[in-house]
Structures are given as structure tokens and as C-alpha cells.
Amino acid sequence: MIRGLGTLLTFISTILFPWPFTVFLALGMSSVEPLVPLATGLFADTLYYTPSAGGFPLFTLYGAVVTALSFFVRSRLKASIIGE
Amino acid sequence: MKRTFLAKRNALLSRANVSWGTLALALAVFFLLLRLLAPNFFWYVFTPAFRMSDALAVRSSAFFSSFKNAATLAQQNEALSNQNTALSLQNEALQQKMESVSGLVKDDGGITAGVVAHPPESPYDTLVIAAGSEEGVTSGMEAFGEGNVPVGVVSSVLPHFSRITLFSTPGVSLGGWVGRAHLPLLMRGAGGGALYASVSRSAGVAVGDIVSVPGPGSLPIGAIVRVDSDPSSPSVTLRISPALNLFSITWVVVRDTGAALRGAFSSTTPMLP
Numbered sequence: 001m002i003r004g005l006g007t008l009l010t011f012i013s014t015i016l017f018p019w020p021f022t023v024f025l026a027l028g029m030s031s032v033e034p035l036v037p038l039a040t041g042l043f044a045d046t047l048y049y050t051p052s053a054g055g056f057p058l059f060t061l062y063g064a065v066v067t068a069l070s071f072f073v074r075s076r077l078k079a080s081i082i083g084e
Numbered sequence: 085m086k087r088t089f090l091a092k093r094n095a096l097l098s099r100a101n102v103s104w105g106t107l108a109l110a111l112a113v114f115f116l117l118l119r120l121l122a123p124n125f126f127w128y129v130f131t132p133a134f135r136m137s138d139a140l141a142v143r144s145s146a147f148f149s150s151f152k153n154a155a156t157l158a159q160q161n162e163a164l165s166n167q168n169t170a171l172s173l174q175n176e177a178l179q180q181k182m183e184s185v186s187g188l189v190k191d192d193g194g195i196t197a198g199v200v201a202h203p204p205e206s207p208y209d210t211l212v213i214a215a216g217s218e219e220g221v222t223s224g225m226e227a228f229g230e231g232n233v234p235v236g237v238v239s240s241v242l243p244h245f246s247r248i249t250l251f252s253t254p255g256v257s258l259g260g261w262v263g264r265a266h267l268p269l270l271m272r273g274a275g276g277g278a279l280y281a282s283v284s285r286s287a288g289v290a291v292g293d294i295v296s297v298p299g300p301g302s303l304p305i306g307a308i309v310r311v312d313s314d315p316s317s318p319s320v321t322l323r324i325s326p327a328l329n330l331f332s333i334t335w336v337v338v339r340d341t342g343a344a345l346r347g348a349f350s351s352t353t354p355m356l357p
Binding site: 003004006007010011015016017018029033034035036038039040042043045046047 | 103104105106107108109111112113115116119130133134136137140141144
């Protein structure tokens with residue numbers, strides 16, 4: 001339930017709160033829900049990305065990187081005796 | 085025999101992997117598709133959210149901006165604290181100095197009174213003050229303006245009010261001195277706040293010389309603003325302007341300086357009563 005609330009709060013913060021707070025929440029949630037940074041980045045680009053500007057959807061890219069790192073760390077922890 | 089590895093064939097879609105993150109990702113993809121396929125509807129749905137975000141941003145920026153200049157405020161607070169300490173020390177030093185000076189100065193027992201009428205409300209060259217016999221004012225006391233400048237003499241007294249006849253009243257004569265040499269002269273009221281006096285041409289009195297009167301001691305009453313000389317006369321007429329604007333005085337101090345006694349000398353008898 002707490003994970004659900006954290007995920008929801010991260011999504012809401014994308015709209016309502018400053019981006020550093022959203023980044024903080026996404027990084028925090030990445031330890032328990034690795035897909036949240038990617039989802040948040042995708043949602044942020046959905047809201048704020050302007051195709052005519054010609055730039056990359058950076059929020060999605062950053063979210064993907066954090067998600068990949070999170071999965072990598074979790075896989076390492078599962079493979080080690082720490083995760084047992 | 086069942087093959088247990090089949091249970092993990094759809095591992096990504098298993099119940100264990102349908103987490104909040106997966107739901108969030110699915111929701112994000114849904115919104116992305118919504119924006120791409122139905123942009124009008126998408127913006128119609130999210131416009132209230134953006135308005136709410138703008139309102140919240142305005143309020144939060146006002147709140148957080150108060151913390152931006154924390155360092156400046158801390159420096160200002162420290163400077164004010166130091167200034168407060170310095171002012172407190174200075175105030176304490178001044179209080180000590182005032183106490184030491186007040187111990188040296190003798191209280192002359194004057195009566196401070198506000199001026200309730202001056203020309204043109206009162207007759208010219210007179211003042212009406214809000215102190216009378218009930219406050220201790222008696223006829224013949226001398227009135228002093230700001231800076232202990234003599235301005236006139238109490239000429240009539242009521243229980244709570246008194247009238248002061250200014251030295252500039254026509255017909256009033258007043259002895260005094262002029263210049264650094266304290267050359268004695270007899271001043272006469274010229275009306276309208278001015279006085280005049282006649283001295284010998286050889287006295288060397290010039291414009292700007294200070295005129296003083298006894299009071300006790302020598303109290304400056306004004307300065308010479310013009311010297312009228314007639315070549316056929318051995319004396320010159322000094323036009324004296326008072327040190328104070330007699331018609332702008334708001335308060336006076338009244339005290340007995342023996343003015344009545346001095347007046348008696350000049351008008352009645354050379355003998356002490």
C-alpha cells in the first residue's frame with residue numbers, strides 16, 4: 001500500500017510540485033519499484049515534451065537510466081548473500 | 085509429470101511482477117497514447133491540473149522566496165544587533181553624562197507655559213500664555229523662549245492665563261549691551277517684534293553684533309540688522325532683530341529675574357525700595 005501511495009505521489013508531483021521533488025521521489029521509489037522512474041519520466045515527457053523544440057525526451061531517458069540501474073542493483077543484490 | 089519451469093514462462097506478466105511500478109508504467113503509456121491519438125481530449129483533461137499547478141507554484145514560490153535571502157537576513161540581523169548594542173552603550177553613557185550635568189545645573193524653577201495666542205490673535209507685541217496665578221505666575225516675571233532668549237515681561241495675570249508684553253512693544257525700554265565689548269545701550273520697542281537703540285557713532289557698532297540683556301547674566305536677545313546714520317547727528321540708530329521669531333513661539337518659560345525691580349529703577353526711583 002505504501003508503494004502504491006509513493007507511486008501515486010510521484011505521479012502527482014510531476015504535475016503539482018517542483019521537479020527536484022519529483023526526482024527525489026522517483027529516486028526513492030526506485031529502490032522498491034524500479035519501474036517508477038521510467039514511468040514518471042514518460043509521464044513527464046507526455047505532459048511537457050514539445051516535439052517542435054526538436055530535443056530529446058530527456059525525462060524518459062533519465063528515467064530509463066535510473067530504472068536500468070535499479071534493476072541492475074536489484075539483480076546484484078539477489079545474486080549475493082545480502083538478498084537472502 | 086508437470087514441468088515446473090512452465091510456471092515462469094510468462095514471468096513478466098506473472099502476478100508477482102504486476103507491481104505498482106508496472107501499473108504506473110502502463111498508466112504513463114496510456115497517457116502518452118492519449119496525447120498522441122487524442123491530443124485535444126488530453127489537454128482538455130489536464131488543463132485543470134495545470135491550472136492547479138500554476139496556482140500552487142505561485143503560492144509556493146512566495147513561501148520559498150522568504151527563505152532565499154536567509155544569509156542576507158542573518159547578516160542584517162547581526163548588524164542590527166551590533167548597532168543595538170552600540171546604541172544601548174551610547175544611551176547609557178549619555179544618561180550618565182546627563183545625570184552628572186544635571187547635578188551641576190541649578191534648577192531655576194521656571195514655569196513652562198504654552199502660548200495660546202500671539203499676534204494677530206492677541207494685541208500686537210503681546211502673547212497670551214496658558215499659565216496664570218494658579219500656576220505661580222506673577223506680574224513682572226520675565227518670559228524666555230527657546231534657547232533661554234528673553235522675549236518679554238508678564239504684564240497682566242489671570243488665574244490660568246497671563247499676558248506677556250514683548251520687549252518690542254512700542255514704548256517699552258530695555259537696558260542691555262551690544263557687541264563683544266558689552267557697550268551699554270538702551271533699547272526701545274519699535275513694534276512688530278523689532279527694537280531700536282541709539283549709540284554714539286564712535287562706538288563702532290556694526291551689523292551683526294549681538295545684543296544682550298541682563299537676565300541673570302548676559303542673555304542674547306537679538307542682533308543688529310541695520311545701522312541708520314545721519315551725517316548731521318553724532319549718534320547712529322541701531323535696528324535690532326530678535327533672535328527668535330516672536331510670533332512663532334509655541335511655548336515660553338516664565339521665571340522671576342527681577343525685571344519688575346529693574347523696571348522700577350528706570351521709571352520711578354533710583355533708590356531701592
